Amino acid sequence: MSTVLFSISKLATLILFPLPLILLLLLIAGGKLKRWKEKFSIWIPVVILWIFSTSTVSQKLVQSLEIYYPPVTxxxxxxxxxxxxxxxxxxxxxxxxxxxxxxxxxxxxxxxxxxxxxxxxxxxxxxxxxxxxxxxxxxxxxxxxxxxxxxxxxxxxxxxxxxxxxxxxxxxxxxxxxxxxxxxxxxxxxxxxxxxxxxxxxxxxxxxxxxxxxDFRAQKAVLTLDNFFPSTFCLENSTISIKEWIGILVYKIRHS
Known part of the structure; x- marks a missing residue:
């Protein structure tokens, strides 16, 4: 019974936490619009935000930076x-x-x-x-x-x-x-x-x-809900990774 309650509590976060809840509501609201152009105007930005808020994508981004400097004892x-x-x-x-x-x-x-x-x-x-x-x-x-x-x-x-x-x-x-x-x-x-x-x-x-x-953020490649559903932690990792790559690019352009 404790395993069932644990599973329910974890799944409940998918509809109770602000980020996944709002994204789900936007997807539903977009589906109720009549024109496909209107639907996609809602769905496309929501799906993009959803993708960057999953560990599947955020881990790829953060590891693209961390690979250059591994841990040192x-x-x-x-x-x-x-x-x-x-x-x-x-x-x-x-x-x-x-x-x-x-x-x-x-x-x-x-x-x-x-x-x-x-x-x-x-x-x-x-x-x-x-x-x-x-x-x-x-x-x-x-x-x-x-x-x-x-x-x-x-x-x-x-x-x-x-x-x-x-x-x-x-x-x-x-x-x-x-x-x-x-x-x-x-x-x-x-x-x-x-x-x-x-x-x-x-x-x-x-x-x-x-x-x-x-402050290493790379995680083991194991199956979690964050692989498919959005979380603020994953969104943070995606955000800082994109920020760093933009900073690197700007520096290279300015000093090229």
Missing amino acids: LDRVPKADVILVLGGMVSTLSKHDEPVELYNTAERLTETVRLYRAQKAPKILFSGGSGNLFYQEVPESEPAGRFLRQMGIPDSSLILESKSRNTSENVAYTLELLRERGWKSVILVTSSFHMKRSVEIFQGKGIQLIPYPT
Whole structure:
């Protein structure tokens, strides 16, 4: 009986969660329209959104980025002058100062702590201001620095860069700090899906870069409801993957 109830609860999410529910309602509404042109004007965008919200497609997209930088074990990471972690894992909009609110990219910070404790570098450079178009009061480096201190990282080992708003500015501002201090070797910590673009922007800047990807989203190829039905998690993976490929393309065009 418990198996039956479990199955029912899982299937119920297909009609109770907002994303699949709205898409199903739109498909039904489109079917009630009289003209085929009107039907397809509803069905086509709904089907496209449905497809990108399944793991079948979102996994292909995210793996197309993660394949470039597979996981690296700590023992294979050489020592460097500094650990550079790119922002994008800490909320600057949380109503509460404590505890520090981390996104699902939190491994960027937690793996940075592991690298530091393994004595891979004596310094941590966090790069991240505010990527919010309208709210610039709190840079991401502020709560990130607070979190790192709570994890036992001393102030003497922390450098916080608070002006950058995107990946290009991450690189520009951190390069200034690296050159000021004469640091030549950098362990770069960011999400695996973001590593390809980050490395390409850093290339040719006279820095020995040691990529240390985190936050892997590739999943085992097993049968789940997400293979066929839309979920917000899969839609998020598709969205960030498309964003990264657009960013890579734009960078190549601008520097070709």
